[in-house]
Amino acid sequence: MTAMKAVLRPGVVKRFCLAGLTGLAMATIVLFALDRADRAYPPPLDAARALSTEVVDRDGLLLRAFTTPEGYWRLPMRLEEVDPDYINMLIAYEDRRFRSHFGIDPLAMVRAFKQLIMNGGRIVSGGSTITMQLARLIEPRNERSIAAKIRQMARALQIERRLSKDEILTLYLTLAPYGGNLEGVRAASLAWFGREPAKLSLAESALLVALPQSPEARRPDRYPAAAEIARNRVLDRMLHAGLIPASEITRASRFPVSADRRAMPDLAAHTADKARAGNPDQQKLTLTLKRGVQSRLEKLASETASRLPPRVSLSMLLADGRTGEVLATVGSTGYHNAGRSGAIDMTGAVRSPGSTLKPFIYGLAFEDAIVDPETLIDDTPADFAGYRPRNFDRGYMGEVSLRQALQLSLNVPAVRLLEAVGPQRLLSRLKRGGVSLDLPPGGAPGLAIGLGGAGISLRDLVQLYTAFANEGRAKVLTDGTASHSDAHLAHPVLDDKASWRVGEILSEIAAPQGSPRIPVAYKTGTSYGYRDAWAVGFDGRHVLGVWVGRPDASPVPGISGIATAAPLLFEGFVRAGLETAGFPARPEGIVVRSRGELPFALRKFGPRGGSGLVSSAGSAAPTIVYPPEGARVVLRERHSGGLSPLVIKLQGGAGPYRLIANGTPSKRASRRKTINWTPDGAGASTLTIMDDRGRATSVNVFIEADTF
Incomplete structure (x- = not known):
């Protein structure tokens, strides 16, 4: 009791409280100092x-x-x-x-x-x-x-x-x-x-x-x-x-420890390099590719290298034709294969496309309604103002249907059609697909561009071919290396009917010997001098392009599109493992006819009679001077019903002329350069005039009815 009183004496309590406050103050100071030190010298986490x-x-x-x-x-x-x-x-x-x-x-x-x-x-x-x-x-x-x-x-x-x-x-x-x-x-x-x-x-x-x-x-x-x-x-x-x-x-x-160190994943090396170069500060870069598809196609390219001549490389590009997304891109036989210049991405190299642009020439001819797949055309020696194309095998087949001419990739028929539709028009349509051909310096586009007389990359060629998987509308290819969100192709490369006709013809080409039989439409090409072998194919959704050649553009005797690139194309479709998409359905309004059912004007393309040796010299091709392309024409309604006729005015060409309105030829030809046409009603129409030599010109107009 006495001890307790001593503890509770005022002096003791005061000293005890003072000691406690002093300790608390010191602890506070220490903690404050530690906090300041912590803030002043933080751990280097960043x-x-x-x-x-x-x-x-x-x-x-x-x-x-x-x-x-x-x-x-x-x-x-x-x-x-x-x-x-x-x-x-x-x-x-x-x-x-x-x-x-x-x-x-x-x-x-x-x-x-x-x-x-x-x-x-x-x-x-x-x-x-x-x-x-x-x-x-x-x-x-x-x-x-x-x-x-x-x-x-x-x-x-x-x-x-x-x-x-x-x-x-x-x-x-x-x-x-x-x-x-x-x-x-x-x-x-x-x-x-x-x-x-x-x-x-x-x-x-x-x-x-x-x-x-x-x-x-x-x-x-x-x-x-x-x-x-x-x-x-x-x-x-x-x-x-x-x-x-x-x-x-x-x-x-019991499991032994493996002494092998695996290489880090190294897929899509060219595209990865491009993505990193364009985004040097970004730590994670996302591409549109599918890793499984990319890996399998790279393995195919590596396996193929052993069967190719020395210094020969290859490239492949697979895209979704409906979205434009690249699913796989192989720039060479192997990124580290120095003997084949593997570090060069050949998907972007500009090379001669051989015959791979022919489908677009045929598509324009179908769109103009100057031919039908069953129309006959001459595959005979021809002279186009000094330009004398020959077929790959240097032989000629005589009279063939357009279907056969495209499937056999005959050169003379393709040039005849290109002369009719016009090289400049072909170029403008390719631009609709976001692609400009690399033309010779200072040279105007000539008929040779239809057989590979211009430059294009595999990437651009695949982009053009997306039109056949997308009802005539090409899609800008994107792989994630750059933003294409604002890229939009406003106009189709071909209308849906012409695109379908071309795809239907190409789908009937047999697969190369020894290749798997799969539903793929395709076209091959071989450039002049055996420098490039091409194959581009598509189903109803996917487009795959293949190129084989030397990166230095030197000749490779013996390579060709059908023998070298096409087998890779078919094997690539199989290896990719994607579900095959059916071809587009036949558009409304297309009538499939035999040759005997064709109107007279569509049964044979080219000159009437003669030796078959055609010259482009002489009169200029016909041109529609009225109405102009894209015009909106107002026609009065007759009291008896229907619309009043539209007067079509021509220049050039060699009569008689035949009008083909919305794919239907007129019953009679006219020798006059003014032709009256009575439309069935208001709306969009395509008007084509074909002269006696098979040359044609077309315009698209919109007819409006004036009810007053």
């Missing part, structure tokens, strides 16, 4: 976040990665993309109380201190937590000392203030060393196992837990025995901790 640039496909799957500026593979990762069993094993082995401590584990530190005393001051185990190991990774130091450990502890406390446990674990699994220039569990899994770490075996997980402890001494590619011993040590720890059954531990321990 500097440690430099990652490898990765290029992924449309589904986020890795296509290609690039090392960091320092030369390390350090790929970004998310915890949910890593096998949870591996994460649990890592925490159990490295830091059992990771989820509960504040960056420092006092129990582990006590254990480490005891080992230090018992071993004469030699550090046996540092008692480091995962957070402390992360501190060492972001500020590498070579020494192992008490001072270094104190610095790690201080940094660990700072890190825990700033990051959540999952963020700490993610950063650790991104920076941890796994041998050589591999940093992070994702790079390690790809290099040592050849796959992402989403699903790991027990043996693989144990190896990845063991490697960061001594990454160079345990590198599987150099010291597989040491790596296996370290892995089994991790497995034994899991067994003694009762976390994994003994039977599984025994089975996992």
